[in-house]
Amino acid sequence: MTTPSSAAARVTPQQAYRAAAAAMSRLANQPDDPSAVTSYVRALVALGLAHAARRVLAAARSRCRDEPVSAVLTQIEAAIAAAPSGRLPEAAARVTFERNLRALAATHPEAAERLRTTEVSRYELYRGIDGVGQVLDTVTLRWCSGLCDHRAVAGAALEGPPAVDLTAPLGFDGLGTGELLGAFLRRSQGVVVGYSPAALVIEPDAAALAVALRLTDLSDVIGQPRVRVFVGDGALEAAAALLESDPDVPIPTSAQRMPLTERPVAPVDRLFGEALERRAAERARILMELQREGSRxxxxxxxxxxxxxxxxxxxxxxxxxxxxxxxxxxxxxxxxxxxxxxxxxxxxxxxxxxxxxxxxxxxxxxxxxxxxxxxxxxxxxxxxxxxxxxxxxxxxxxxxxxxxxxxxxxxxxxxxxxxxxxxxxxxxxxxxxxxxxxxxxxxxxAAAHAYAMAADAPVDPRWRCDIAFISHCSEPPSAMRDRLAATFAVHPVLLRIYRAATDELLARSAAWHNWVPSEIHLLVLQAAAECGAVLRDPVARELCMACMSLSDRAFRHAALDGVARHAERSGRSFRLYGNGWDRHPRFAPFAAGRVAFGDEFVAACRGAKLNLQLIEGGFIHSRSLDGLAAGGAFLTRTTRYDLLRPHLKRLADALAANGRGSVRQLRADEAPQVQAAVAALRSALEWSPDAIDFWLKTIPLEPDALALMPDLPRISFASEAQVGAVIERLLSEDDDRRAMAARMRSVAIERFSYDAHWRQLIEFISxxxxxGSSSRESDGPPSLPSRLDYSEKSA
Incomplete structure (x- = not known):
């Protein structure tokens, strides 16, 4: 005879769940069907739930009036006597329960105390051979929340369709066995920088929640402030009161209905909908009030x-x-x-x-x-x-x-x-x-004030290294190129232009070419011409902006590769702080985790002997200014932006002074400094009036870094061959390195802070x-607009 225990060895848990579901469906219509009872018992034994199977057999025998059938049931019960019971020991359940209650008490002490005294003797807890917890109602012999792989069900609920939005707050009408809440909270932890969505749990039946917390360990998540728990009589009213009294608590737009026990449906969706309507009405009322005031x-x-x-x-x-x-x-x-x-x-x-x-x-x-x-x-x-x-x-x-x-x-x-x-x-x-x-x-x-105040604190030894780079720009240039391509996939010719331009751009960037806007402008126009296309200005502009972003990324990664090679050869310590470096195929060995802005940023900048500043648009940038204010010393890659910006400024000033709109209007008798600027630009890049005009329009009116920071050439490398020599010179001359950093720090604090410019900004608004904006004329292509004064410390 094939017994349930011997057959169980050949059945997978998934097959057993399906068999149990089919048997329970038959028993719902014919409770005393011996064949259905046998199939059900066999499935339970296969799942490692023999104690529950024995309960089923005992109940079936008690109702059976057919002695031969009763004898068979008795024989089956004897055959499974040694099968794994699956019953969760009370001591183990108590340990899990107490752990969960301690976590919950940190945020919901009253709920934790209520659950501690809730009677749950009606329910038996099980853990099958697949490790999944189950709850049996010993009165009805029904499985609470069904007999299934609750972990797989939770995963499927999150994945969908429709998938649960892991960035949005989620409501729970009951917890079931707790698997879905745990999966949601763990997967959504930190889903956006510093943000984890809320979970609002409403369970009118305290016994259901007490049972779930005995079965499933949620101690790592249930005590988080983002979890709001409302339990027992008045749970709905308490949830509504919180959403009414605290407008900063997020309101879910939907709820997962997962009652563990048989109870009436809680109108959770209606509760959330009404709360959302009240907030929207209040917001509209205040906006109307502000609009009436504003009209005056x-x-x-x-x-x-x-x-x-x-x-x-x-x-x-x-x-x-x-x-x-x-x-x-x-x-x-x-x-x-x-x-x-x-x-x-x-x-x-x-x-x-x-x-x-x-x-x-x-x-x-x-x-x-x-x-x-x-x-x-x-x-x-x-x-x-x-x-x-x-x-x-x-x-x-x-x-x-x-x-x-x-x-x-x-x-x-x-x-x-x-x-x-x-x-x-x-x-x-x-x-x-x-x-x-x-x-x-x-x-x-720069955040000069905040960082300057912290820059005198002792350096934590944990942050000490020779060279550090702080940036989240870890995506490789090739991957970035593919990601940006989606913008231009709206038309096949446009995508061909983008591909052609970026192919050349990345190839030359890998060889340490430093692109400037005029070159990128020409590159895009040439790629379009090769494709037989003429680009409208807005399209050309977006292509140029995408290419400039990509060239900046390639500029950084080429320099990082040079620094990494030197670190590998010399044994110098090199750290990359930021997201994603641990997944980069080249730079993963140097990944050092994230740096939080604030005290950690200051510690990282001061802990490194040299901080890398790598931006193709020039050294003066909020990141380098922040680092200087924090007391860091810097190492950078030379950019033609900084080298050519003084010449561009002279050229733009000369054109603006006479109301001219293009370098085509330059005369042979221009002032010597203007002629010198033209000569410098002609020798440094391909001269194209359209491209130069484009750069004069596009280049931000940043200060002359070389004039403001005369030490800049001494901390810069222009090629891979120079990387090692510059690093070793700076690391060997501690006093000189610190003196240069101090001089550059003074410039950052005095001339590039919000303090230095706030008064001018308010006066501009005044x-x-x-x-007013009745005069909407814009500046001519190369003319210099009025701007904040960065050349001298503002009053």
């Missing part, structure tokens, strides 16, 4: 307000900064900017997410409470955010040159109360017709309020 304050009212504040006759300006805690740099830059505003006498407030599991901003409410005179965002524009009021002066400080700054429609949104400063302002005025009264080009800015 026209630009002339704001002009008078700024004039009174700047003269000292009125109240200090109130500045509201909007940022996100889920950024690597921007939140620290915003804090630095607000500190500069405070030191200038302004009152400030920063709006960002309150919790690391929430993306709730509530900007209208914060505006109503703070009553700002100026709203500031970094690298984002007002019209992208419907919740930002339109009737208050607004400033975008652009420090990332994101694509949103190059939209053809941006100019239409630059009204008299909307201003842009930074690189985007220059690009917009040069290419997109932005009004000069609303767009202020300015150089990069002037813009007075002038």
């Amino acid at each position: 304050r026209d630009p002339d009212w704001w002009r008078r307000r700024y004039a009174e504040a700047l003269s000292g006759r009125g109240e200090p300006l109130r500045v509201l900064g909007i940022t996100s805690r889920f950024t690597t740099v921007l939140q620290y830059s915003m804090a630095e900017l607000m500190s500069a505003a405070e030191r200038a006498g302004c009152r400030t407030h920063i709006v960002k997410e309150r919790y690391d599991y929430s993306i709730e901003y509530h900007v209208p409410r914060r505006v109503r409470e703070f009553r700002p005179d100026l709203i500031v965002m970094l690298s984002r524009l007002r019209h992208e955010f419907p919740d930002v009021p339109r009737d208050i002066p607004f400033l975008t400080w652009d420090q990332d040159a994101l694509p949103c700054m190059r939209g053809e429609d941006v100019a239409a949104h630059l009204d008299r109360l909307t201003f842009v400063a930074g690189y985007g302002a220059w690009f917009g005025r040069a290419h997109l017709g932005w009004p000069a009264s609303q767009a202020l080009p300015c150089p990069p800015v 002037d813009g309020l007075r002038c």
